Amino acid sequence: MAQAPAFDPAHPWGGDTSNGEVDVNAQYAGLEYHYAYLVFCGFIVWLIIPGIGLMYGGLARRKSSLSLLFQSLLVASVTTFQWMFWGYSLAYSRTANAFIGDLANFGMRKVQAAPSPGSAVIPEIVFCLYQMLFCACTVQIVIGGSFERGRIVPSLVFGFFWATIVYCPIACWTWNSNGWLYNLPSLDFAGGGPVHIASGWAALAYAFVLGKRKHKGEKSHGKPHNTTLVFLGTILIWFGWFGFNGGSALNASVRAMYAAFNTNTAASTGVLGWVMVDYIRSRGRFSVVGACEGAIAGLVGITP
16 A cells, blocks of 8 residues: 655655655655545535525525525635635644644645645645635535625625634634644534534624515515525535535545445435424425425534
C-alpha cells in the first residue's frame, strides 16, 4: 500500500522535490483513488445548491420561484469568491489559533498540492474545493430562511459576511487541528455543528428579522405552486448528500461506504415516518411535499 506523504513546511505548495524538480503527482502515486473519490463527492455535493433552490422555488408562490433559482447560483458564486479570498485561510490555515485562522492562505496562497490539513492522502487543492462546497451549501441553507421576504443583493452581502464571521470560525474550532473544539476532542464527522446548528439558528434569526411571509389580509401561507420542483429539488439534495456524508471520511474507505449507506437509510426512514404522520393526520391522504420534507429531515438527522 502506498504511503501517505508528509507535509513539508519548507515546500508548503507541495510536490516531490527529490530530483531537483517539483512533481506534484509523484508523491500521490498509488493514492489517486482517494482524491478522485473526493473530487467526485465534491461534484455531487454541488448539486445540493440548485436542489435547495428548486425545493424552495416549488414551495414558494409562482412570482418568487425564478428569483429563488437565480439566487441559488449567485450564492454559490459569492461563496466561492469568499472562500478563495480569505474563507479557506480563516478556517483551515495551519498557523491558526484556537478560535480562527490567519491570512497565511489569503487569496489561495500556497494552496496547491501539499497534503491537506484534513487528510494526508488528499492534495490541499482538492480538500479546499470540497470544503468550499460545504460552505456554499451552508450559506444556501441560511439564505433559504429569507425566501419570499429578502431581496437578492442584500442576501448575498449577508451571505458573504455570515460565512466570514460565523461559518469560518466555527469550522476552525471544529475541524482545524488547532481549534479548541477539535482538541477537546469534539467529534463532528460531517458538519453537525458548523453546517446544521449554525445554519439553522442563523436562518431562524434571519427569518425573524425579515418578518412574516404572510401579507396583510392573508389568512394563511400560499400553497406550493409547483410540487414537481419540490420533488426534483429533493432528489438532487438526496443524491448530493451521499457526497456530503460519504466524502467527509476524506478518503475512499469502508467508513465512507458506511456513511453513504446510513445516509440513504435515514432519508428513507424520514420519508416513511413523515408519510405515516400525514396519513394519520389527514385521514388517509398522502402528501408529496410531506414525503420530501421527511427526506430532508432524515438527511439532516443523519449528519453528525
